[in-house]
Amino acid sequence: MGVPIVQLENLNKTYGSFIAVNNLNLQIEHGEFLTLLGPSGCGKTTTLRMIGGFETPTGGSIYVNGQDVKHLPPFKRDINTVFQSYALFPHMTLFENVTYGLKMRKVPKVEREQQALEALRRVQLEHLKDHKPRQLSGGQQQRVALARALVNNPRVLLLDEPLGALDLKLRKEMQVELKHLHQQLGMTFIYVTHDQEEALTMSDRVAVMNGGNIEQLSTPEELYEVPQTRFVADFIGDTNLYAGGVLGVEGDSVILNLFNQRVHVQKKQASVTPEQKVYLSIRPERIRCSAQTDGEVADNQLTGIFEERVYVGSFVRQIIRVCESDERITVLETAHQCQHFTPGERVAISWEGAHGVLLPA
Ligand SMILES: Nc1ncnc2c1ncn2[C@@H]1O[C@H](COP(=O)(O)OP(=O)(O)OP(=O)(O)O)[C@@H](O)[C@H]1O
Numbered sequence: 294m295g296v297p298i299v300q301l302e303n304l305n306k307t308y309g310s311f312i313a314v315n316n317l318n319l320q321i322e323h324g325e326f327l328t329l330l331g332p333s334g335c336g337k338t339t340t341l342r343m344i345g346g347f348e349t350p351t352g353g354s355i356y357v358n359g360q361d362v363k364h365l366p367p368f369k370r371d372i373n374t375v376f377q378s379y380a381l382f383p384h385m386t387l388f389e390n391v392t393y394g395l396k397m398r399k400v401p402k403v404e405r406e407q408q409a410l411e412a413l414r415r416v417q418l419e420h421l422k423d424h425k426p427r428q429l430s431g432g433q434q435q436r437v438a439l440a441r442a443l444v445n446n447p448r449v450l451l452l453d454e455p456l457g458a459l460d461l462k463l464r465k466e467m468q469v470e471l472k473h474l475h476q477q478l479g480m481t482f483i484y485v486t487h488d489q490e491e492a493l494t495m496s497d498r499v500a501v502m503n504g505g506n507i508e509q510l511s512t513p514e515e516l517y518e519v520p521q522t523r524f525v526a527d528f529i530g531d532t533n534l535y536a537g538g539v540l541g542v543e544g545d546s547v548i549l550n551l552f553n554q555r556v557h558v559q560k561k562q563a564s565v566t567p568e569q570k571v572y573l574s575i576r577p578e579r580i581r582c583s584a585q586t587d588g589e590v591a592d593n594q595l596t597g598i599f600e601e602r603v604y605v606g607s608f609v610r611q612i613i614r615v616c617e618s619d620e621r622i623t624v625l626e627t628a629h630q631c632q633h634f635t636p637g638e639r640v641a642i643s644w645e646g647a648h649g650v651l652l653p654a
Pocket residue numbers: 308311313331332333334335336337338339340487
């Protein structure tokens with residue numbers, strides 16, 4: 294593999310005694326769509342701003358295409374940033390907004406006009422080039438901001454919650470547009486969001502951040518299917534998460550004591566020892582809820598008391614209390630799969646051992 298386009302080495306940012314970014318190490322490949330995802334305050338914007346050159350690291354290094362950029366100002370980094378606030382010049386037309394940066398860099402007139410038109414074409418706004426920003430919708434303004442960043446043809450585009458101000462429908466449309474644009478341009482995108490669905494939909498890889506650290510760096514599918522920590526399991530999608538104890542290992546399976554019952558988990562973590570405390574994560578759509586008399590038994594079957602059925606359109610969420618315990622299990626099934634139970638009814642809850650994920654306590 295060649296030199297990564299962006300490399301962070303022990304990158305640190307502290308404000309007084311507060312650690313905003315804690316010794317991050319990350320390599321981003323050419324043409325990759327990488328997302329920094331995490332709750333508010335986890336350090337993702339600070340990381341992005343350090344890469345862009347808007348924030349000085351307290352320690353560590355940032356390399357862009359192998360070059361240490363520590364002492365380079367933002368405009369010399371071959372990187373451009375799209376912010377959530379579009380920061381367009383209100384008195385200028387779209388065309389002038391997009392050519393402005395090129396003019397400042399003294400790009401000859403004919404060239405900059407060609408480049409600006411090309412950038413506006415990429416975001417499908419060429420026909421509105423003589424409009425002023427206030428004549429545009431929020432989504433269109435965000436596309437101008439994108440065009441303005443793309444016009445310099447940077448190697449790396451940083452996007453800080455660029456869709457945060459848009460309503461849900463427009464946001465989803467723009468996600469698709471951005472993804473297509475990324476595929477067409479072959480540019481490296483580093484994207485910041487706190488919206489896990491957005492991160493999973495768009496990214497090649499996602500770095501989940503928590504308290505200034507990267508908890509897990511994986512493809513969207515791995516993040517969802519094989520979370521490595523409780524934080525990731527809980528933050529990405531919905532999950533059932535329970536504390537349990539290891540009873541032993543039998544072949545491929547770890548036997549757990551969960552709700553005082555034996556359950557099997559296909560071994561996923563490296564090593565477990567008897568009596569070790571662990572957590573088990575089971576996605577709600579991996580669990581079935583059936584009448585107790587059903588003959589077919591999965592690896593794991595527990596008895597529960599049906600409590601609640603919530604119809605959510607594309608699926609039904611069912612809440613079941615595990616018998617002889619206060620724990621509840623959430624089961625998601627499509628409306629046509631799902632049987633009707635009444636609250637108080639005894640039901641069987643079952644799942645395959647391969648669908649449980651063991652996590653460190
Ligand atoms: N200039 C500053 N002075 C002091 N603390 C700061 C400063 N800038 C950021 N912080 C703190 O650093 C932490 C990380 O901030 P950052 O903006 O990177 O988080 P974030 O993950 O991007 O969150 P959000 O999604 O809310 O923007 C926060 O707790 C924030 O309060």
